[in-house]
Amino acid sequence: MNENNDTVFVKNLSIKDGDKTLVSDLSMKIEKGEIFGLVGESGSGKTLTAKSVINLLPDNLQLTADEIVTAGKSLLKISENERRRHVGNNVGYIPQNTVYYLHPMIKIKNQIGDGYIYHKKKGKDEALRKASMLLNKVGFDNPENILNFYPWQLSGGMRQRVNIAMALMNDPKLIIADEPTTALDSTVQRQVMELFSQINSELGISILLISHNLGLVRHYSNSLAVMYAGQIVESGYTKEVFSNPKHPYTQLLIKIIPSLKIKKSEPLQEIPGYVQDSGRDASGCLFIERCPYAMEICSKYAEEHEDKGHYYKCNLK
């Protein structure tokens, strides 16, 4: 098994809330240096999956997995303390809603570097020098000023860039970006995504990009996985999946990406129905209720296919 070459390797991950299954039998891997897109509707379990990878699952949920490797270390084989230190030292996290991820009562300079100081055993001056350098890299011309601000004195886009700089402090092997552009307007969104691309190509950092925006993932990721109701229904190289989508859900998602050619009177397209939040441990296909091609066999069983890294779970051939 080539665990050590992959930045993330997850095998048969299940997450339960008591009797309720939230994520079932999920396996995925993120290769070193790639941008991996995780897409799906709200409630499909994208964030929970990402949180399992970085040891941040809420205490009330139960996790089982055969293997979770994050940045070269199996999280299941080490103690909670070691897990926390390993993740802190090797993973950067860029959250969705940026308002309170930075502590509102602490100046940027007093929170941006504390992970660096703790893990790399460096002094505060050195941490601030590095922070200034990174803030400059993420597009601030006057990083020293930014360091003296409180988070609420910055705009949403500025805060997100501070988060990105903070995620880069420890030279991580992996960055998890959970809907990183959702709260931003489209100009800033583009800037932030270009920044990710740049970080990825210049520093070789793997990025797990969680998004419900398929257009974004198509443009920026090398590989992707499509999640539905706590399962991965299709995964593979982005180009391959987009040019040859196998699962009806993926096909529908691609079909409804809003294009600029849309007419004013034309309603936005959608997939009818909702992602179910119960019965996710059923043996059949979970998309059956909304699938235009549903067959009788789909309620009992969904066949898994894998062809040169292109995986999908559907009875259609």
Added chain:
Amino acid sequence: MLRYVINRIKGSIIVLFAVSLITFFVLMIIPGNPAQLILGTDATPEMVEDLHVAMGLDKPLYQQYFGWLSSLLRLDLGTSYVYGESVTALIAKALPVTLSIAVFAMIIATVLAFLLGMLSAVKKNSFIDFFSRSIMQLGTAIPSFWIGMVFIVFFGLRLKIFPISGYVPMSQSPSGFIKSITLPSIVLAIGEIGTLLRIVRSSMLDSLKQDYMDMAKIKGLSSWKIYMKYALRGALIAPITIIGMQFAKLAGGTVVVETIFALPGIGRLVLTAVEHRDIVLLQGLVMFITSTVVFFSLAVDVIIMLINPRIKSVERGE
């Protein structure tokens, strides 16, 4: 920041002025002639009349009020009938007693409330949380006169570790001073700890749920850092407000505890003033206690502004 403080001071002065009006007129319309009360039932009508005039009680109320207010501004609160001493001097003598037990009580209550409150929030539903919640209930429910008497009987009479009553000034004997204020301080602390503990625990629980805690965990910081730097910082405002209010309340005198332990503090003065209808003393005390409360709420606001700089800019309208 300075402007914010100045604005708050202006507000406080208006409050104090309103309080002086209410204090003066409410006490003046209480039936009964103060001159008669001072001289007792044996006095002749002439003697009462003479004193009435001497005290200026024959003048119109507004003149009396402005006379009182102007001497108030010179910190002259008049002379107590009961003690025959100036009210300012009486308060100055009683204040160290009351402040000593108030400060000690709040130190005890604050330290314990933060310790237990933080632990029980971090380890929610554990034994320590159960223990803290029991203290919340008991602290609020047990009357202080009862716990005070239990302490006197147990520590004072049975174990003879602490004196059962009285106050020893610090200048006279530091160890005697500590001994004399220990029991009353603990009794007061028990009365305040329940409320404070509840606030610390719930603020802490709220702070632990915030997104910045996730970020602190992902950074892999030590638990100490995560809880002391991030969680506690976000949970300080409500407890500090409560501490300020509680301290202001205690600094204004605690009638029950001071009486039980026979401490010559502000609370005892209030009791004497009420019992003997010493209106001058009572007016002075009410003004003093209100000023204390106003002063502490001002101080709390400034402290909170220093901790949470966001308030500054809101006040400035940014």
